[in-house]
Amino acid sequence: MAQQPWSQRFEGSLHPAIALFNASIGFDIALIEYDITGSQAHAQMLAHTGIIAPQEAEAIVRGLEQIRQEHRNGTFQPGVEAEDVHFAVERRLTELIGDTGKKLHTGRSRNDQVGTDIRLYLRDRIDRIQAHLRQFQSVLVNLAETHVETLIPGYTHLQRAQPLSLAHHLLAYVEMAQRDWERLRDVRRRVNLSPLGCGALAGTTFPIDRHYSAELLGFEGLYANSLDGVSDRDFAIEFMAAASLIAVHLSxxxxxxxxxxSEEFRFVTLKDTCATGSSIMPQKKNPDVPELVRGKAGRVFGHLQGLLVMMKGLPLAYNKDLQEDKEAIFDGVNTVTACLQAMTILFEEGLEFRPARLNSAVAEDFSNATDVADYLAAKGVPFREAYNIVGTVVKVCLSQGKLLKDLTLDEWQAIHPQFAADIYEAIAPRQVVAARNSYGGTGFEQVRQALERTRSLLSQDS
Structure with a gap:
């Protein structure tokens, strides 16, 4: 195995199995573009402060850019002998520009280098996930605009409760996604702090300018404590918590x-673009996309738990345990991104609501019972008394195999004299929905106002 930069301290060679166990190049190669960008900024800072000559910094920056291109065209593919992406890049740089490449690591440790790379990566991925959330929201809003007056049964305890505007139901998920977007914005602020220049744990004796390199990399601030800078993974845990909530909502x-x-509901039809069949039951069409999203949510939750357990017992400062953060972050990012993309496609082109079935569904139950109580309360009957009266009405209907709409006016008035002919309009499903016109309610007027607010919100970048 090739000699490592740290190996002069040791007399023997690392056992091949331990070398493989120790190496992270198999997964941290995903950071190569960010490692190169961070190293270029570090080299420019070294020249800015006079630690290396300007021409040396220029040679380093050019060499690193060549490595970037080699990676993109597939000719730079370091193996296990490189140990990690950081050593791999530094070794290749020295091959390209000679001993000047060995000056790149001046005033820097692999500890603050790793921390910088992962923050650059996560900052970029947060921006992408926020963009995917906006696309997902836009698709739901577009669908909601076509279904303002489509009714859907609303449930509590998975029991029919009250009818809703389908648009109102869809907009509930838009609101969840908005909170997800805002959480990521907040997390990004804490991701966007530079640990570069914190060194291994105590800073450096070189006259570096951490503010200069942070500005070059677009960081909004610096870690004020070098111990904290190299050992902090709060930002990663916060991101995974935010990612977990995205997964909760999608699930x-x-x-x-x-x-x-399902055949029991029949509220939507799955299109062939987002469904598969059974290997032995030709009649089936399986909802693979939502099932996979529901299943993958557990992976994201697991990564959050893994990061928390990893961090809970680590003394300051850097520990090798922190190598385990990357696979969790990478997979968490990839899983949430894939789930958002899949659900966006599903709602944009993979399913179709069945308005006739939905509208008939809300007429097949007692979800308008609360409106009977409200009807009586509006006529001066105390609500709790009205509530009990409606319980009697429902009991009568059940005993006769009827719905509320099937009762005759005589039957209504036999139960309570305040019932009049207008009771039928009050319990019609469309009126039941329209009447709920309080702010944030399912009334059609409120839903249209909510759509306007949401459209305005989505047109903003922050």
Missing amino acids: RLSEEVILWA
Whole structure:
């Protein structure tokens, strides 16, 4: 195995199996572009402060850019002998420009280098995930605009509760996604702090300018304590917590789609672009996309738990345990991104709501019972008394195999004299929905106002 930069301290060679166990190049190669960008800024800072000559910094920056291109065209593929992406890049740089390449690591440790790379990576990925959230929201809003007056049963305890505007139901997930977007914005602020220049744990004796390199890399601030700078992974845990909530929301929506697509509900039809069949049952169309999203949520939660457990017992400062953060972050990013993309496609082109079935569904139950109580309360009957009266009404209907709409006016008035002919309009599903016109409610007027607010919100970048 090739000699490592740290190996002069040792007399023997690392056992091949331990070398493989120790290496992270198999996964941290994903950081190569960010490692190169961070190293270029570090070299420029070294020249800015006079630690290396300007021409040396120029040679380093050019060499690093060549490595970037080699990586992009597939000719730079370091193996296990490189140990990690940072050594791999430094070794290749020295091959390209000679001993000047060995000056790159002046005033820097692999500890602050790793911390810088992972923050640059995560900052970029947060921006991308926020963009995917906006696309997902836009698709739901577009769908909601076509279904303002489509009714859907609303549930509590998975029991029919009250009818809703389908648009109102969809906009609930837009609101969840907005909180997700805002959480990522907040996390990004704490991701966007530079640890570069913190050294191994105590800073450096060289007259570096951490503010200069941070500005070059677009960081909004610096870690004020070198120990904290190289050992902090709060930002990674915060990101994974935010990613977990995204997964929660997508999984909840997935569960609803799975129910809606079942023969028992028949609220949606899955299109062939987003469904598969059975290997032995030709009649089946399976909701693979929402099922996979529901399943993958557990992976994201696991990464959050893994990061928390990894960090809980680490003394200051850097420990090799922190190598385990990368695979969790990488997979968390990739999983949430893939789930967002898949659900966006599903709602844009992979399913179709069935308005006739939905509208008939809200007429098949007692979800308008609360409106009977409200009807009586509006006529001066105390609500709790009205509530009990409606319980009696429902009991009568059940005993006769009727719905509320099937009762005659005589039957209504036999239960309470305040019932009049206008009770039928009050309990019509469309009126039941329209009447709920309080702010944030499902009334059609409120839903249209919510759509306007949401459209305005999505047009903003922050």
